[in-house]
Amino acid sequence: MTALSFTLKSPLRQRLDASPLVPDRLLGKSPKEIATLDLQYGNRRIAAADLFDIAGDDAESVRISGSPKLDFAGRGMTRGSLIIDGDAGAYVGMHMKGGRLCVSGSAGLYAACELKGGIVEICGNAGDLLGSALPGNKKGMSEGVVIVRGDAGDRVGDHMRRGSILIEGNAGMYLGARMTAGTIAVRGRIGACAGYAMKRGTLLVYGSPVSIGATFNDCGLHTLGFLPLLLKGYQGLNTCFSETRACRSRVRRLVGDLSVQGKGEILLVA
Amino acid sequence: MTDKTSAKVWENVPSPFCGIASDDLRIEVCGSSVRVLANGDAVTVPGFERPVTDTAPRIAGEPASLEDAVRRAAEILKEARLPVFSGFGTDVNDTRAALALIDKVRGIFDQARAAGGVRNLLALADSGWIATTLAEVKNRVEVLLVFGSDVEAAFPRFFERFVWNRETLFGQDPARREVICVGRAPSGDAAVSPDGRRPQVVECDPRHLPELAAALSALARGASLQAETVGGIPVVVLRGIVERLRRSSYSVVTWVAGQLDFAHADLTVQQVCQMVALLNKETRAAVLPLGGQDGDRTASQVCAWLTGYPTRVSFARGFPEYDPYLNDASRLLKDGEADALVWVSSLSPAPPPAAEVPTVVIGRSGMQFDEEPEVYIPVGVPGIDHAGHMYRCDNVVAMPLYALRDCGLTTAAAVLAAIEQSL
Amino acid sequence: MIINGVHIDETFAEAFPMRATRVIVTAQNLKWAHHAAQAMTGFATSVIACGCEAGIERELDPAETPDGRPGVSALLFAMGGKGLAKQLETRAGQCVLTSPTSALFAGIVEGEQIPLGKNLRYFGDGFQISKRIGGKRYWRIPVMDGEFLCQETTGMIKAVGGGNFLILAESQPQALAACEAAIEAMRRIPNVIMPFPGGVVRSGSKVGSKYKTLPASTNDAFCPTLKGQTRTELSPEIESVMEIVIDGLSDADIAKAMRAGIEAACGLGAANGIRRISAGNYGGKLGPFLFHLREIMA
Amino acid sequence: MLIKLTGGTVYDPANGIDGQVRNLFIRDGRIVHSLNGATPDQEYDLRGKVVMAGAIDMHTHIGGGKVTIARNLLPEDHRADPEPRRGLMRAGCGHAAPSTLTTGYRYAEMGYTAGFEPAVLPINARQAHMEMADVPLLDVGGYVMLGSDDFFLRLLSAGSDQKLINDYVAWTIRSAKAIGIKVVNPGGISAFKFNQRMLDLDEKHVYYGVTPRQILKSLARAVHELGVPHPLHVHGCNLGVPGNVETTLNTISGIEGLPMHLTHIQFHSYGVEGDRKFSSGAARIAEAINANKNITIDVGQILFGQTVTASGDSMRQHANAGHAHPDKWVCMDIECDAGCGVVPFKYRDKNFVNALQWCIGLETFLLIDDPWRVFLTTDHPNGAPFTTYPHLIRLLMDKSFRNDMLATINPEAAALSTLGSIDREYSLYEIAIMTRAGAARLLGLTDRGHLGAGAAADITVYTDQADKEKMFTRPDYVFKDGELVVRNGEVVKVVWGNLHTVQPEFDNGIEARLRDYFDRYHTMKLDNFVINDWEIEGDGRSKILVHPCHQGTRS
Structure with missing residues (x-):
């Protein structure tokens, strides 16, 4: 069996809702049924075969050729694997509960928003609001792991509730804004206003120096017993965070955001 | 209205242009030309007087x-x-x-002007706020805190009509009101009281407004900050401002949404609103989010009731x-x-x-x-x-x-x- | 049956169901892991008055522990889940939370979850921090030497308590030497503990007493000084009897430990005054698990 | 257009008709005795069907600023209930604070033909009317809020003549194009602006020195003396406060026989008995209402699930904001006129307080004898969205269903409630009273809520079913002013409703006084405050219907 693959016939003009192209919704469908799947494209509905060349037969393993206008890829998926060959648009991995989603390029806004489980890997960069909550919602990502090989945009983990976001590159402003729990680790630099209005949770930051806002107070340098445990948990994800060197580092612990009576922490790895 | 030659003068005309909907305008219409005779301002006058060409x-x-x-x-x-x-x-x-x-x-x-409204709306949809309206400001405000905005640039008659008004319902002398401008200095003298008192101005680089808002919110919560300055402003000064609001029987915190023109300003707006919500545990305070230029509030309201979403x-x-x-x-x-x-x-x-x-x-x-x-x-x-x-x-x-x-x-x-x- | 001159009685040890958990105590070094674990498992010889039976199972390599530090594993046994949870909480709170550099983890994943850090966290007075790592929740409780890291819960499983055997010898020193040899062998067996001091109990008991308030009393049939005063089980040459009690996660674990222990004791043989191996047999009234010595040694 | 509705089983309590098989005739939107021999253009065979007047929701928050605040506060609630454009219906969204269009469609699909917005702020009445004008298929009207506005409080604290107060009340009703007067937490909204956090019936407003009791009496008297059909619509003191049953009983006795409508009384019927210091006061309330014929009530039933509370009661809403679910809320001080508070809420059946609230509402329905004086509301959306009405009707009509539900709620609350021992089941006739005839009578709508000759042909036709929830969810036909607008629960035609108002008389002298007040203290001119007819009727959608006042009568 080969992966069920969808290759765009021509570049997208409007945004396409790719959410039907996940293993959960493709399994058990005949090639004809898949070809005639109705997709929302701009303000029209269009059959999948009109947009894509479709090949392969293993619906547990789906590949879609990428586009920055390919939205909602992997939305709500619970199983199998989905690979976006190239870039993904907004809301990639939204509400995903299980399985593995990989974007070989970059992802747009709100990647992994309100993620409920599974692993999302973005090999390029991620846009703003990675792992966040949709407007009005108070709960962002609540389980699962997000890996960004490149840089992440602003407001990573806004309202994040649980789970881990591992960024191997840099992160933008407002890292972990309004976070209620979970862990975000950034290997590179971070932008201003990290931990803005965060209530709980951990930002593990390697790149230095960083300027941290006035509503975080310094608790000094420490060796924290949970860190090795935490980083050990990332083994098998093939990220820089499981290197043994990192495990034993001392960290500077900053606590905040005091504007929300915050008990969150920014750990600066020395 | 068919007589194109003789001028007609209208009283108490509301202005759709000034945002605060001043409705005391006197307007003269002669054919298709319009002149604002009284109570116009820098926004309203061109709004009315622009000629009909096509x-x-x-x-x-x-x-x-x-x-x-x-x-x-x-x-x-x-x-x-x-x-x-x-x-x-x-x-x-x-x-x-x-x-x-x-x-x-x-x-x-x-909307062309959605950006400002969206900042407020995102903050609203996340935690809400305790807000007030212009007549309450006019009759009650004791301390007005302007956050990161130059109100008179957007609403030229705001201070004249709602802060330095002659009398109030509850016997307060408006001339004794205090204005505190945090983060940005006013461009003119509208915030100067009739007896010549200038507003307390605490300026900082606009980059620091988010941190400033968070610090005010933290201080309102009673947090003790290790930092001694925020965006160059001594924390003691900010603490004094928060204390002044706490002592006030009715303070109002306002900003011009369109002027908090930086990415993710909704988070800053939210902090300002949180600070005011905290003040209300003991005393009364309210926010006054100012929008409303060029009909942006109007279109947003209509869109909200017809679709459920503001814009x-x-x-x-x-x-x-x-x-x-x-x-x-x-x-x-x-x-x-x-x-x-x-x-x-x-x-x-x-x-x-x-x-x-x-x-x-x-x-x-x-x-x-x-x-x-x-x-x-x-x-x-x-x-x-x-x-x-x-x-x-x-x-x-x-x-x-x-x-x-x-x-x-x-x-x-x-x-x-x-x-x-x-x- | 006779092994190396030692007579193996035609009898059985009688054991009963218990609830058990395993916890892992780590510390900066093995010494401090032991301090914490010993304190936690101290005064836990018999459920009759200690609330639980507990002991150190074995030492763990850094590679075996969750946080990569040296540690020991301990097993705790009690008659019911509630009692076990209460004992665990009290002992972890008083002995591990208090012990420098310690951290405390679940040693059993499966089974009903009973609180470990779940309630201890309140010691943090609101400063405690929860972290979920790999699907498990941990608490970070600020303490004066840093943070006490403690897993939220540990698994509780069905287990077996009261496995035992008796070593009958010609003298007290000989009996004790045989017990020490047995314990040394049994400590290498996983999933069991011998809860009494040094693993050995000299005050074997029988059910009941002439005094109405006491549920158990001295096992007079095996007391050498009463040979002429009571219906004795002892032949004239037996001058001292000692017992090894075993709690295990399963009956098979207990059997394995018994066999290792009896073998070691018998290794000293009749030449060293070891004469008989017997067991605490209550006529099948005490519990459903019967360990026939001769079957175990077959 | 001539229409004949043939052979339906008619429930028309206003005309004493309880389940009789009758033909109905409609000529140009009105019900007539007969077609005088003319051949109908349309005939509907309604044999075996239940025929009632269109239902009237006499207390539902469907317009006005606070609803739009609720809309803006809850994008997530909308996302979960999108309403696509379908046939004649435009797109929108539903659930707790639905878009105006969807509000109209959904009401009509349930057989409702009128809804009344109970919290129209005078200063914000224009918005209420604009929003209600965008509610299709429904007649609308509003109760304008007084009692915390500074003009009134100044009059009252100055000991002004009742005549002057009457003039002001009448002027306000007319300016705001309202059909009644509402008072919310009398004086309390104003007191909150002075940082007063509680205001009981006989407690003094910290600035004006007047009490809620004085405010209620003065406004109830004004409404009565002006001959406004709808009695003073009262949202009392201490909403949601355990022990408020005493306040409510005092409010009833304190009005001294004047007509008064107590709204969402469920939220005002709480005792302090039991371990949790929270108990049902429904029996005592029902007893008082049975004894006091001047009092009418609507219940404000809560039903379990997520909703949003939207109220003028900024004081109580601020006090309750800690219970917000999700954790966000808006309170506002508004224009020296009133205030508002919007707090999302999730009622949980396993929660002791919520479960008891549910019981208290149902007990109230079932213990009040006279269905003409109790009205079916959830105080939409405060107790639950209006779309739960069919479920509520089933709870009232079906004892075994009710007891099944009772068995699922928090057992401690269920044990404390007498609900399980109440055998009463509402009849179709009684439902028709509560949701039609009674509501129309209460509001003075002589040509609505009944099926007699001369009535507007707002008619709903159902198929009688054992499951009353199903029956009332999906009528077979709904006629609005004689036009078929819903068939089999689906909108088949979209028409715009009328605005119901009253125009009590007053002495024009009040205007000079008000003009000066507006110029000095307000931020708009009096002339711009008054709502003009063209603002309602200008685009040809709505028609203003004026109902008569019978001034000076005192029952």
């Missing part, structure tokens, strides 16, 4: 009948796979008609979907997703942005274009050419607008309805 529609720059212009607009919309509607310096009825059309053609609704709503799927980021008209045009632009602007003469897609402008007479749109239908101004309704900056009071003259201009609402009919 009365006939144009297609590709050539004069056309209204019917042909409407038909051409309908053709464009019929073809479009994602028409975006923007502008919306409009009144209630214009917005209603636009939303009916957008629903039908599965387009996207955005940036897409009907592409056949039902309203709110996306404050992706449904931004300028982004849709820049990324080539929108394939038609309908610019509806009956109050503001601001032209549409240059766009490579077929553009239909249903706009105020006299609108100047760098590039002639495919269709231009000049329309009258609500509050000058026809009656209507608009919301003022506090998002609560809707003001009636009256017809002051008749120079044969149709309404944007009628044009939009005609387009909908001919689809």
